[in-house]
Amino acid sequence: xxxxxxxxxxxxxxxxxxxxxxxxxxxxxxxxxxxxxxxxxxxxxxxxxxxxxxxxxxxxxxxxxxxxxxxxxxxxxxxxxxxxxxxxxxxxxxxxxxxxxxxxxxxxxxxxxxxxxxxxxxxxxxxxxxxxxxxxxxxxxxxxxxxxxxxxxxxxxxxxxxxxxxxxxxxxxxxxxxxxxxxxxxxxxxxxxxxxxxxxxxxxxxxxxxxxxxxxxxxxxxxxxxxxxxxxxxxxxxxxxxxxxxxxxxxxxxxxxxxxxxxxxxxxxxxxxxxxxxxxxxxxxxxxxxxx
Numbered sequence: 001x002x003x004x005x006x007x008x009x010x011x012x013x014x015x016x017x018x019x020x021x022x023x024x025x026x027x028x029x030x031x032x033x034x035x036x037x038x039x040x041x042x043x044x045x046x047x048x049x050x051x052x053x054x055x056x057x058x059x060x061x062x063x064x065x066x067x068x069x070x071x072x073x074x075x076x077x078x079x080x081x082x083x084x085x086x087x088x089x090x091x092x093x094x095x096x097x098x099x100x101x102x103x104x105x106x107x108x109x110x111x112x113x114x115x116x117x118x119x120x121x122x123x124x125x126x127x128x129x130x131x132x133x134x135x136x137x138x139x140x141x142x143x144x145x146x147x148x149x150x151x152x153x154x155x156x157x158x159x160x161x162x163x164x165x166x167x168x169x170x171x172x173x174x175x176x177x178x179x180x181x182x183x184x185x186x187x188x189x190x191x192x193x194x195x196x197x198x199x200x201x202x203x204x205x206x207x208x209x210x211x212x213x214x215x216x217x218x219x220x221x222x223x224x225x226x227x228x229x230x231x232x233x234x235x236x237x238x239x240x241x242x243x244x245x246x247x248x249x250x251x252x253x254x255x256x257x258x259x260x261x262x263x264x265x266x267x268x269x270x271x272x273x274x275x276x277x278x279x280x281x282x283x284x285x286x287x288x289x290x291x292x
Contacts, residue, residue: 026053098136158182236265
């Protein structure tokens with residue numbers, strides 16, 4: 001009904017014109033949140049100390065507040081209105097949004113080089129904030145070439161993909177995409193070690209999906225980079241993955257030399273995956289012996 005639409009816009013205009021400059025800025029920038037959010041996120045992303053402007057927006061009914069869950073939300077019509085104002089959420093606001101969910105949630109839920117706790121407060125919060133995390137990752141991935149902070153942010157998101165997939169937070173369809181975005185970010189930064197890491201993990205992800213061609217391509221590129229850069233650990237781990245994939249297909253004769261080389265490298269490095277490589281070698285030797 002056009003009359004209802006006009007009445008809604010009239011009411012929103014009246015409320016919007018009651019805002020001071022700071023409150024109006026925060027209101028326009030709230031469209032960066034795809035769904036609901038909490039006060040700490042808004043304070044960081046909208047640079048609204050003690051969420052004072054947000055509280056005023058609630059009082060004027062421009063923002064809905066769910067007291068039971070301490071969550072804020074824009075009604076769909078209010079979101080459209082805010083997005084249509086001059087000076088909507090800019091690249092800086094989107095960058096702050098991506099940065100907040102990467103550094104204040106994702107990194108705390110899945111700390112680098114540390115075993116994560118799926119029952120932790122941080123991990124539980126990530127489940128609640130999954131829509132915001134998806135949007136933060138998406139912005140970082142799309143802006144790798146444009147924004148200086150985008151590539152490092154993209155890497156933070158990518159390093160957590162396995163944990164979120166394993167705990168059924170991330171849909172399987174997103175898993176490979178986050179890894180591919182992580183690889184693009186590593187290339188953008190010129191970090192060979194990270195490129196090898198993501199290629200190794202992507203090979204495994206492709207293999208699980210039954211895409212043997214993409215898996216082999218990723219692993220071969222990882223091997224080339226690792227050998228050129230002298231990254232023995234990556235070389236050993238990739239060889240183990242390749243040998244395992246071939247073994248599962250019943251190609252023991254092709255898998256055996258890769259497994260032997262992998263075990264030699266990983267044992268020399270006293271790597272945590274050396275035991276698995278040794279077990280694989282013994283298993284393949286038995287298979288080939290029995291076949292002979």
